[in-house]
Amino acid sequence: xxxxxxxxxxxxxxxxxxxxxxxxxxxxxxxxxxxxxxxxxxxxxxxxxxxxxxxxxxxxxxxxxxxxxxxxxxxxxxxxxxxxxxxxxxxxxxxxxxxxxxxxxxxxxxxxxxxxxxxxxxxxxxxxxxxxxxxxxxxxxxxxxxxxxxxxxxxxxxxxxxxxxxxxxxxxxxxxxxxxxxxxxxxxxxxxxxxxxxxxxxxxxxxxxxxxxxxxxxxxxxxxxxxxxxxxxxxxxxxxxxxxxxxxxxxxxxxxxxxxxxxxx
Amino acid sequence: xxxxxxxxxxxxxxxxxxxxxxxxxxxxxxxxxxxxxxxxxxxxxxxxxxxxxxxxxxxxxxxxxxxxxxxxxxxxxxxxxxxxxxxxxxxxxxxxxxxxxxxxxxxxxxxxxxxxxxxxxxxxxxxxxxxxxxxxxxxxxxxxxxxxxxxxxxxxxxxxxxxxxxxxxxxxxxxxxxxxxxxxxxxxxxxxxxxxxxxxxxxxxxxxxxxxxxxxxxxxxxxxxxxxxxxxxxxxxxxxxxxxxxxxxxxxxxxxxxxxxxxxxxxxxxxxxxxxxxxxxxxxxxxxxxxxxxxxxxxxxxxxxxxxxxxxxxxxxxxxxxxxxxxxxxxxxxxxxxxxxxxxxxxxxxxxxxxxxxxxxxxxxxxxxxxxxxxx
Numbered sequence: 023x024x025x026x027x028x029x030x031x032x033x034x035x036x037x038x039x040x041x042x043x044x045x046x047x048x049x050x051x052x053x054x055x056x057x058x059x060x061x062x063x064x065x066x067x068x069x070x071x072x073x074x075x076x077x078x079x080x081x082x083x084x085x086x087x088x089x090x091x092x093x094x095x096x097x098x099x100x101x102x103x104x105x106x107x108x109x110x111x112x113x114x115x116x117x118x119x120x121x122x123x124x125x126x127x128x129x130x131x132x133x134x135x136x137x138x139x140x141x142x143x144x145x146x147x148x149x150x151x152x153x154x155x156x157x158x159x160x161x162x163x164x165x166x167x168x169x170x171x172x173x174x175x176x177x178x179x180x181x182x183x184x185x186x187x188x189x190x191x192x193x194x195x196x197x198x199x200x201x202x203x204x205x206x207x208x209x210x211x212x213x214x215x216x217x218x219x220x221x222x223x224x225x226x227x228x229x230x231x232x233x234x235x236x237x238x239x240x241x242x243x244x245x246x247x248x249x250x251x252x253x254x255x256x257x258x259x260x261x262x263x264x265x266x267x268x269x270x271x272x273x274x275x276x277x278x279x280x281x282x283x284x285x286x287x
Numbered sequence: 288x289x290x291x292x293x294x295x296x297x298x299x300x301x302x303x304x305x306x307x308x309x310x311x312x313x314x315x316x317x318x319x320x321x322x323x324x325x326x327x328x329x330x331x332x333x334x335x336x337x338x339x340x341x342x343x344x345x346x347x348x349x350x351x352x353x354x355x356x357x358x359x360x361x362x363x364x365x366x367x368x369x370x371x372x373x374x375x376x377x378x379x380x381x382x383x384x385x386x387x388x389x390x391x392x393x394x395x396x397x398x399x400x401x402x403x404x405x406x407x408x409x410x411x412x413x414x415x416x417x418x419x420x421x422x423x424x425x426x427x428x429x430x431x432x433x434x435x436x437x438x439x440x441x442x443x444x445x446x447x448x449x450x451x452x453x454x455x456x457x458x459x460x461x462x463x464x465x466x467x468x469x470x471x472x473x474x475x476x477x478x479x480x481x482x483x484x485x486x487x488x489x490x491x492x493x494x495x496x497x498x499x500x501x502x503x504x505x506x507x508x509x510x511x512x513x514x515x516x517x518x519x520x521x522x523x524x525x526x527x528x529x530x531x532x533x534x535x536x537x538x539x540x541x542x543x544x545x546x547x548x549x550x551x552x553x554x555x556x557x558x559x560x561x562x563x564x565x566x567x568x569x570x571x572x573x574x575x576x577x578x579x580x581x582x583x584x585x586x587x588x589x590x591x592x593x594x595x596x597x598x599x600x601x602x603x604x605x606x607x608x609x610x611x612x613x614x615x616x617x618x619x620x621x622x623x624x625x626x627x628x629x630x631x632x633x634x635x636x637x638x639x640x641x642x643x644x645x646x647x648x649x650x651x652x653x654x655x656x657x658x659x660x661x662x663x
Contacts, residue, residue, distance in 0.1 A: 055571040170571065178569045187551060187587035190637075194555030195372040195582055197363060199318040202637050204345045204362070212550035212637050226318070237588040238602060240548050247343070247548075247638045 029078035029177070031056075032064035034098050036084025036091050037118055037146060041163035042109035043067050043083045052170055059177050075101035079176055082155075085111040085146045087118060092143075092152060099153035106172060107149045110162035110265040114234050117162075119146040119268035146268065157182065160215050162232040162265035168217055185216050186237045189229050192220040201228055208251045210261060213239035213271075234266035241271050289482045289500035290492060297355070297468070297479065298329035299495050300438065304399040309436060312368060313401035319347055320362040326401065333358060340446040340520075340630065342639025353477050356402060356470045359446030360629045364558035365400055365407055366414065369431050372582050376565070379576040393430035401438045402468075405457030406449075406629040408439055410558035412463055416621045417561055427580070436487065441469035443511045447520030448630030450643055454523060456627040458515040466492060469508045480508050523628065523643045530615045530646075535607065539648045544603035546638050551584030553632035553640075554609065559625050562590070585609050610642060 033043050047068060049056065063073035080102035086092055099105060110116050121129065126144045130137035149155055159172055168184055175182035185191070189211035193200065201207040201223050209228035211220070217233045235241075241262070248258045262275040304311050305327070313326040314333055321333045332355040339346045340359060350357045379388045403411075411432075418428035442451070442458035451457030460467045465488030469480040480500055483489045554560040564583035569576045583590055586605050591598035599605045617625035626642070633641045 052571060059571055059573070171568070174569055174571050177571065178573060180567070180569070183566050183568060185587075186589055187584060188549075190550040190552050191555060191582070191584060191587070194552065197322070197367070197372075199320050199322070199362060200345075200552070200635055200637070203343055203635055204318070204320050209637075212548040212552070236549075238549055238600075240545075240602065243546050243548055243638055250343070 028059065028061045030063040030073065031060040032075065032077035032080045032102065033067065034080060034082045036082065036095065036112070037087040038084030038109065038111040038116065040067060043081065045164050045166050045169055046081070048166055049170060056173060076103065077101055078103045080105045082107045082112050082149050083109055085115045085118060085148060086152055087146045088142050095149060095152050104156050104176060106157045106159060107155050108159045108164050108169065110160065110232065110234060112149045113158045113160055114266040115146040115148050115268035117265050120263065121146055122268050159184070160233040161217055165217050165219070187216050188212055188236045189214045189216050189218070189220050189223070192216045193223050196220055196224060198223050201226055202251065206251050208248050208253050208261065210244070213241060213244045230264060232265055234269045235271040239271045241275055245275065289480050289505060290497035291500045291504050292479050292481055292495060292497045294477060294479070296495050296497065300491065301326065301329055301401060303491055303494060304436060309397045309399045311399045311401050314358070314361050316347065320345060321358045322362045323365060337444055338446065340448045340634045342448065342633050342641050343636055344639070345634050352472060354470055354472050356440050357444050359442065359444060359449050360404070360406065360631050364410065364556060364631065365403060366558055366561070368398060369414065369428050370561060374427050374580045376578045376580050381574045393426045395430040395434065397434060399436035399438065402440045403437060404440060404442050405460040406451040406627040407558050408460050408463050409456040409627045413559045413621065413623055413625065414561060416623065437464040439464035439467040441467065441508065441512065443470055443515050445515055445519050446630060448633040449519050449628060450521040450523050450630060451628035452516045452519045453525065454624065454626060454628035459512045469511065471504065471507045471511065480504055521630065521643045523646060533611065533615065533649050537649050539645065540603050540607050543606055543640060543645055544601065546640055547602050547606050548638060549586045549602045549605060550637065551586040552635050552637065554584040554586060555582065556631040556635045558627060558629055610645065
């Protein structure tokens with residue numbers, strides 16, 4: 023395949039830890055195959071050499087937390103033919119969306135000596151709340167194989183094979199023993215989107231919900247089952263309020279956060 | 288004709304099966320449960336263990352005895368040894384403008400199922416109807432199933448979630464085995480009554496130390512059977528309703544949907560749920576593609592995804608589909624119930640939804656309940 027016909031790839035960062043875009047660099051064995059099919063035109067984590075847009079495929083990491091982000095994502099969208107958001111920050115607002123439940127002005131006063139230097143939003147929100155997104159890849163961080171599947175599917179012009187069922191299905195396919203039923207370990211697996219290969223339950227830990235809510239999560243019934251394992255209401259709230267706290271099904275699970283400090287989206 | 292053997296004989300059976308080149312799959316303690324796994328000797332059997340099973344709960348409990356089969360349904364069914372979680376169906380390679388497709392020969396491992404219970408044995412018979420007795424025989428299943436050597440075991444201690452007696456599927460195996468073993472436990476020790484179900488079963492037993500069973504041995508086995516029948520934790524009363532008459536608009540469906548997580552665990556642990564999806568993958572270079580068959584669950588939204596969206600969008604519709612297929616339309620398709628009363632769907636449901644309780648509630652006409660609704 024000649025170089026001219028290669029689609030271009032851009033990788034963008036918003037509020038995030040870089041773990042998801044590093045997943046692309048972590049594809050060591052497949053990286054040459056990726057560069058064989060795609061021109062890496064903009065990927066600051068990998069190279070300071072950039073090529074001007076527009077870009078065929080954009081991978082967007084991170085959430086929108088500043089007024090500047092709001093403008094920049096519009097430009098990224100304008101420059102991108104196919105835009106994929108990667109990771110819990112980009113798809114749900116990330117752990118930093120905990121700010122959505124409290125008063126950011128107060129936090130700024132506590133943390134920073136001169137808050138006036140900062141220009142930030144009161145919320146951390148998913149990319150899809152600001153621009154149209156062509157595909158969302160879940161996870162904190164995303165799964166390497168799933169990223170390659172999304173890129174491979176894009177190149178082949180087909181839908182990515184990313185199952186939307188629960189982590190439980192992955193557990194059972196791996197013949198893992200159910201940690202909740204057999205060990206009494208609190209686990210968000212039943213209402214969590216698959217994709218990690220049931221990583222934590224495979225090591226006898228409960229699922230933390232890194233991949234966010236499954237397609238039709240019954241959060242109330244899940245909270246009830248977690249209470250049976252002995253978790254307090256506060257502990258259940260904290261379990262729902264990690265990387266995907268601002269995902270729509272999880273954000274209202276915050277029964278123990280005092281109402282006056284909670285903000286509406 | 289039945290024979291009596293000592294505990295040593297179980298080990299000899301396993302050794303003999305293994306020396307014939309078979310992988311022996313049997314019950315074993317793993318990660319805090321009794322499951323089915325590859326075993327190399329009778330020492331791996333769950334000696335001295337039983338379990339406390341209930342809706343959404345499973346705990347191992349010591350028996351304080353030398354019984355090896357004092358448990359009820361192991362955590363996993365046997366289906367994965369016949370319809371694996373993932374099966375490669377074909378591989379395609381593109382070169383010089385042509386596509387070469389290779390369909391791999393189905394694997395045919397030589398295995399023995401050691402210690403399969405009556406409920407699970409009946410489940411195999413149901414899978415046989417689905418995958419063998421039809422115009423569309425499944426190559427994967429057909430390559431694995433016929434050769435399986437079956438050592439069945441009578442179930443002496445049904446669990447809290449068991450209801451095979453009311454499904455007429457147990458607790459004592461009646462057919463479909465090469466050998467059947469029944470554990471006879473007493474203060475003096477534990478012995479095993481062995482009966483033969485096939486020629487190759489007889490051949491295996493002939494090589495082992497045994498004596499013909501006495502009338503007293505048979506009576507002990509019968510008593511163990513009666514005790515087991517009487518200690519079923521649950522019941523699915525066949526006279527509740529003509530199941531086909533279950534009201535699809537009964538308010539109980541909404542009630543169960545409020546509790547159901549739609550996680551799919553029930554279908555994964557069910558010994559007869561056989562649904563699969565097909566996954567296609569391509570490599571980055573665009574020269575190789577693969578098609579895999581993968582276990583699927585009717586509780587996922589994607590299961591009914593057609594052009595334009597999913598058919599069963601609500602959990603209510605998915606639960607109703609599962610239960611009515613299992614108990615009602617399965618009869619129309621395969622001339623048998625899809626449920627064998629093993630109770631796994633109850634135990635391994637994280638919120639403990641109990642299909643026997645759901646059926647009992649659904650059998651009461653909606654008008655007669657305080658939930659209201661229309662008449663059956």
